[in-house]
Amino acid sequence: MERRGPSHSGPYGLACTSCFKSKSKCVARPDGDGCQRCHRLHKQCGPSDALRRRTLDKKQSSAARIAELESKLGALISQLQSRNVISGDATQRQSPVLPEASSQPAGANSAQPLSAAEGEAQDGDHTEDDDVNFGSGHWSASPQAVPTSARPEPQLEVSEAEGETLLGTFRSCMLPHFAFVYLPAHLSAHQLRRDRPFLFRAIVCTVSPSAWEKLARGRALKMAIAEGMLGRESQTSTGRMDLLLALLTYISWSWDHVLNHGSLSRLTLQAISLASEMRLEPPAPPDARMMALFTPGFDPQSETTGAGTRHDFLERQRAVLGCFVLSSAVSAYYGQVDALRWTQQMEDGLAAISSNHDCPTDAVLTMQVRLQLLAQKSVQVHQQQQLEQGQVVASEMPTLPALMALTTQQGQLQDIQMALAPALRQQALIRVHIHATELCVSEATHAVNSMVPLMVSQFARMTGGSGPMNAGGGAASSTSSRQERLQCLWQCVRAIQACTSALLALPPSEFRGISFLQWAQLARCAVALNRLTTTVVIPTWDHAAVRAIIDVPELLDRVAGKLELVAQQAGEQGCDGVFTRLARTMREFCADASGRAAEDPRLAEHSEARISRR
Known part of the structure; x- marks a missing residue:
């Protein structure tokens, strides 16, 4: 027992076990050998349990505390995984793997042992080993903290x-x-x-x-x-x-x-x-x-x-x-970066690739390059026309070269289709790319036509097309311009329908391997279709007639169904898979669109008309 001064009672909380139990005053002996009461009663004088307990706690090693915390964390993680609470990527803040406490009470309750562990970790003095194992941050049940332990980093090297x-x-x-x-x-x-x-x-x-x-x-x-x-x-x-x-x-x-x-x-x-x-x-x-x-x-x-x-x-x-x-x-x-500039050296390289028959995939790559080059040129024509529109007075002549270039590109697209080998004509990806290019050229033609409508009649006379031959046909010119624009819009509708049908006809095993090129083509079709059915305002342009052929909710529903099949074929588990995420986004958009259609009487009438036609 601790040595104390003569005839002085021990401090509060330091009484021996015998005096503590009898609630007696504990006075240490002058020689320090126990207390006077135990010596007088011939009892063994020992420290109390509280003192012994605190002494043992102080001597408890940091390694034991760390092991205890690791055990609690492991049990908590196992419990969360068994309840499927931990899902998604472990590092993404945009896709939290832990649900909100209001939606998942079980997840909130299961986080309580982690808070208790945090309290134990903060109790007492921290050692250097504590900092190494736990870092300077605090453990919590937030989505950013738990997945780091829940899902270790995968092995970057493969066998x-x-x-x-x-x-x-x-x-x-x-x-x-x-x-x-x-x-x-x-x-x-x-x-x-x-x-x-x-x-x-x-x-x-x-x-x-x-x-x-x-x-x-x-x-x-x-x-x-x-x-x-x-x-x-x-x-x-x-x-x-x-x-x-x-x-x-x-x-x-x-x-x-x-x-x-x-x-x-x-x-x-x-x-x-x-x-x-x-x-x-x-x-x-x-x-x-x-x-x-x-x-x-x-x-x-x-x-x-x-x-x-x-x-x-x-x-x-x-x-x-x-x-x-x-x-x-x-x-x-x-729309954030310009494409790689096309050069004569690349033209020579394309000719070398097209003449090479040793690689079976070079023929498809050649067609993809030629088609994408046409689409890129149509975009450049439209961009150049937009730039010139702000520099000159709106008239027929500045727009004529743009329309002539776009007409030439339409002819080149038809030549590519006619020159396709029979084997390439059966390629679904080639058909998808052809219709996507047709959509780009038609959109650019409509946009240029919309800039200066009066020039269409002059262009028709120059190219030998039908149009008013007298200079006083202003009304006829306006009608011809409107007809040209309507024709471009219907070409867009047909291209969208053909492109999406060819792409969605792929089996799930093939659709799984589509590249960003095909995904961007599908996205452009959806964006253009949404514009054609909502924002395009031209006399005699019928939005309902377009929806009767193909509608945005219907298209997205088909895309979502295909993505769900691909997710099953790819073996995706949980809600964090790429195709599963995309399908869920499409379904949510379709549900919102259906709700808006129910609130809008015109859209409701359109839906009933489509159902009756089926």
Whole structure:
């Protein structure tokens, strides 16, 4: 027992066990050997239980407290997982994995042990080991904290067998939709990992079955690509090709815009910068020597002469042309970045790809590039016309070149369709792309027609079409202009119906592998259809007649049904899968649209008319 001064009673709470039980005064002996009462009664004098308990608590090691907290956290996580409370990606704040307390009382109650654990962690002195294990933040039941322990980071490296499976899935399911790279059947995952490490990581990321694996591997891949592009002083043509192929693969099939709720524009800009370096035309030798004085170490000729073999040349052309197609789709989808500029060098590369018969997918890629180039040109014509409209007085003449260019593009589209090989005509993706291009050209033609309506009659006279031949036919010109615009709008309706029907006719196993190119085409059809059925206001334009052919809620319902089938085929579990999320969004929009239709008498009459026609 603690030594105390003579004839002084022990402090409150330090009485021995015997004096504590008898509620007697405990006075220590002068020699410090127990207390006077125990010595007088010949009893054993020992400290009280409270003192012994506090002493043991103070001596309790931090390792034991940490083990106890880990045990409680493990039990809590197991309980949450058994109730399916933890779902979704562990790191996304936009998709919280824990429900609100008001909607899930069980989840709120199950968070109480975690609060108790937090209280124990804050009790007493913190040691250095405590900071290492728990960090400086506080544990809570918030959606941002629990998933970190609930779902550990996946293994970024995959085994040889798993790599072969993922590569086979990518080659058979995804690559046929947008074949900007040729992966022959004899190419193994081991060889691809060795020769194209970034491309292999991008394939593993895009084919990963779960959304949280896609996110974790995608974050690591984007950091590695940024380090590879900006963190190295020099870069070989082989390394640059690997980075470009990885970026194109990730943009096309990672669904990063769905999982991260962000834009693909920044990633596309990185791909454009790499493609621009690879297609760089070297200046004449005198200019190159002069440029070397201002940029020591820069050799522009190395950018184009690095690929010496025909295989390397074709691989580079596929990548650059694929970057053009994808950047054009991203530009039209977001409106935040310009597409890769088309050059004569790319035209030569397209001719080389179209004449190559060793790669079976080059024919499809060639058609995709030609069709996307037509769509991009129609967009550029419309943009140029918008720019000139603010600089000159509205009249017929400034708009004539634009309409002539669009008419030429319509003829080129028809020529492409007529020149298609029988095998390509059976390709659903080619038909989808043809109708999507037709929609772009028709929209641009209608937009240009809307700028200066009076020029249509003059254009009809120049091209030999029907129109008033006298200069005083103002009313006839207005009627002709309106008819031209109506014709363009109905062409848009037919293109939307054909494009969506061809794309949604794909079986779930094929629809699962669609790239961002096809998804952007489907989205453009939905946006254009919504405009045609709501915002377009032209005399004699009948919104109800358009809805009778194809309507936005009906289209989205079909898309949602296809996405649900794809989610089942892909084995998605829970509500965090890409296709499951998209299908749920479509269903919610359709439900809201049905509610608005019930409130609007005109929409209700339209729905009844459609039901009667069925």
